[in-house]
Amino acid sequence: MGALSGLPGGPYGFTLPWVLWLLPLALLPLRLKVSRRTGLPSLDAAPADGLSRAIGLGLTLAGIIGLAGLILALAGPYRGGERVTRIGIGAQVSMLIDRSGSMNETFAGRQPSGEEESKAAASRRILRDFVGNRAHDQFAVTAFSTAPMLVVPMTDRQDAVRAAIAAIDRPGLDYTNVARGLGMGLSQFGAERPGVSRVLLLVSDGAAVIDPRIQGQLRAAFAKLRPNLYWLFLRTKGSPSIQDKPVGEDTPQAAPERHLDLFFKSLGVPYRVFEAEGAEAVAYAVQQIEALERDPIPYTEVRLRKDLSALAYALAALGLLVLTLGKLAEADFSLRPVSASPARETPAGVDARPRASDRRAA
Amino acid sequence: MTAEGGGEIVYLPRWRPGGSRVGVHRGRDAGGTGTFRDQVPFLRLPDARRIDLRASLHDPFEGLQVRRFEARTALECWVILDLSASMRFRGAGDRMRLAGQLCEGLAGAATRIGDAFGLMGCDERLREDLFLPATRRRAAALAVAGRVAEVPAEGRGAGGVLEAARLLAGRPKLVFLVSDFRWPDTLIEEAFRALALHDVVPVLLADSAEAEGLPAWGLVELDDLEGAGRRLVFLRPSLRRRWIEREAERVAALRRRAAPYARSPFRLADRFDADALSRHIMTT
Structure with a gap:
């Protein structure tokens, strides 16, 4: 070829x-x-x-x-x-979604019954719209509970992302291990690409203590990648807020949410936390994030x-x-045979052919 | 002079041919029997058989008058035939066949009345394969004239006409210059000038397909028969009109050019019509 x-x-x-x-x-x-060529005595005849x-x-x-x-x-x-690189509006969004057992409950802390929807289902619905809204966003989906699970690596195939999000309301398991989840969520950003805005979206309904050793690694990773960090905290009604100081000793074990928040604030990256106590609050939070993340992003298109x-x-x-x-x-300049008709008393030079005269008359 | 219906060409020389050969044309010289010409004194023509008694008695000087009669003389009728490639054209009529019919007609007409018929074909030079010295033998004349239609016409020009004109020395002759006159202007001029001594009848071979018979609309790829190249022409009424005007202008120019030296050209188009030719010769 x-x-x-x-x-x-x-x-x-x-x-x-x-x-x-x-x-x-x-x-x-x-x-x-x-x-067809027509012989002519001399081309000079033709003007x-x-x-x-x-x-x-x-x-x-x-x-x-x-x-x-x-x-x-x-x-x-x-x-x-070929692959064509274009510039669009969007960001690399790494979604880190809590799959601990508590996500299966409603915001009221009960098992969903009737028309109530679980926190997982609500976040699924709202995140799915989030994914569909902008064409040039790239998404990665990571789930975590005790161990992180890579669901979808960073991709612009939004169908795959939506399918991954559709799967997050499967019954969750076990505990919340935020540290390892954050690690994998950060690793989803892949190699350094200049001019790309990165978003780490943590969706969880609780927090856990981050080991001080792992904290160091996370700090390094955050410093290197510098993602915008959003924490969508799905608070169960009645449970302590992020700002609430525990009654007793203020240790990470007593108030893991508050200390995770403090840890995030200490990272030095743009950080916002949304405390959502219902589906509407979640939707509002997602809208906020969407509005904030409007940066140009180069994306490739396969032609x-x-x-x-x-x-x-x-x-x-x-x-x-x-x-x-x-x-x-x-x-029809055809060469006609000489007419065999007898000579008539027409002066020479007058056209005697009926065909031609017919055509002229026409 | 005419025979076999109306297909015979009749011609009349413009001058009185000289010479002693007996023919049918009114000669320059007197002699023999026939049409009365004039009376001369007996001493000029001492022919006692033709003493005109009535004129002699009228003569106040009492001289004897003798009648003179016009001599009937024969002339030579020549055809100089252009054999350049353009003569190959076949439109409404086949040009070489037309020329052949004309030559046959002239050969028949000339030899029938005792005139000699000669034929010279020429392209760039005189063509040896189509040459007939003036002859009064009907069979020989007709045989060569009959060959005209089959003779290949491939020449690129007609310069041989001047050569032919040089060969026609001596007494004036009746010369038919048969061509389509697709010649350079200088050649036309020179040819007429070279033949000025003779009684020249230019015969312009034309074809209605070249002019009046042109289609009003259409594309035509024209191919010059003399090898001047090809050209695509988009015929339309305006172009056709210009074309026909151009042709008419060409014929008019030929007529102008011929006028000082020859009779006006006879346009032979599509069909050979002996009567039309006869009329033309008798009236010009």
């Missing part, structure tokens, strides 16, 4: 490049004419005419285009597939290989159409 790169619009190529060796044939119309010359030139050109188009079409031209032979055939058809029209427009 021959490929011509460096042309604007991507690499072009031909399926059968050797057919292009026939291209010189396209110059044949310069030598050969399709029209010079610009329109005729233009038509002659046009027909020659049409012949060249027709032949060249056919040969090009036979060679099978195509524009190769498929495109067959251009239809174009070449169309070109050939155009040329052939013009030639056919030229052929149809050919005059």
Whole structure:
């Protein structure tokens, strides 16, 4: 396969490049004419005419285009597939979703019954809309409970992301291990890409103590990637708020949410926390996040290989159409046999042919 | 002079041919029997058989008058035929066939009345394969004239006409210059000048397909028979009008050019019509 790169619009190529060796044939119309030739004693008899010359030139050109188009079409031209990088509005969003058992409960802390929906179901509904809203966002979904689970790596295939989000209301398990979840959520951002705004969206209904050793690693990762951090805290009614100081000793074990918040604040990255006590509050929080994250992001689009032979055939058809029209427009300048009719008393020079006179009369 | 219906060409020389060969044309010289010409004194023509008694008695000087009669003389009728490639044209009629019919007609007409018929074909030079010295033998003349339609016409020009004109020395002759006159202007001029001594009838071979018979609309790829190339022409009423005007202008120019040296050209188009030719020769 021959490929011509460096042309604007991507690499072009031909399926059968050797057919292009026939291209010189396209110059044949310069030598050969399709029209029937009519002998004339002298070309001087025909007056010079610009329109005729233009038509002659046009027909020659049409012949060249027709032949060249056919040969090009036979060679099978195509524009190769490629990845195009464009700039859109959006961000890389790594969603870190709590899958602990408590997410299965409603905001009231009960098992959902009737029309009530669990925290997981509500966040699923709202996050799904979030994903669909903007075309050029990239998402990664990580779930965590005791151990983090990579659900979808960073991708712009929003169908996959939506499918992953649709799965987060499966009954959750066990405890909340935020530290490892954060680690995996951060790792989803992948290699450093300049000019990309990153968002780490933590959706959880509780917190846990982060081991001081792991805290150091997380700090390093946050410092390196510098994501905007949003914590969507789905608070069960009656449970302590982030700001609430515990009654007793203020230790991470006693108030893990408050200390996680403090930890996040100490990271030095843009950070906001949304405390949601119901589905509406969650939706509001998501809207806030959406509004905040409006930065340009380069995204790649895969352009498929495109067959251009239809174009070449169309070109050939155009040329052939013009030639056919030229052929149809050919005059009946046919060489008629000498009429065998006896000489009549018409003065020489007066046209005695009925056909021609009919045509003139018409 | 005419025979076999109306298909015979009749011609009349513009001058009184000299010479002693007996024919049918009114000669320059007197002699023999026939049409009365004039009276001369007996001493000028001592022919006692033709003493005109009535004129002699009228003569106040009492001289004897003798009647003179016009001699009937024969002349030579020549055809100089253009064999350039443009003569190959076949439109409404086949040009070479027309020329052949004309030559046959002239050969028949000339030899029937005792005139000699000669034929010279020429393209760039004199063509040896179509040459007939003036002959009064009907069979020989007709045989060569009959070959005209089959002779290949491939020449690129008609310069041989001047050569042919040089060969036609001597007494004035009746010369039919048969061509389509697709010649350079200088050649036309030179040819007429070279033939000025003779009684020249230019026969312009034309074809309605070249002019009046052109289709009003359409594309035509024209191919010059003399190898001047090809050209695509988009015929339309305006161009057709210009074309026909151009042709008419060409014929008019030929007529102007011929006028000082020859009779006005006879336009032979599509069909050979002996009567039309006869009328033309008798009236010009």
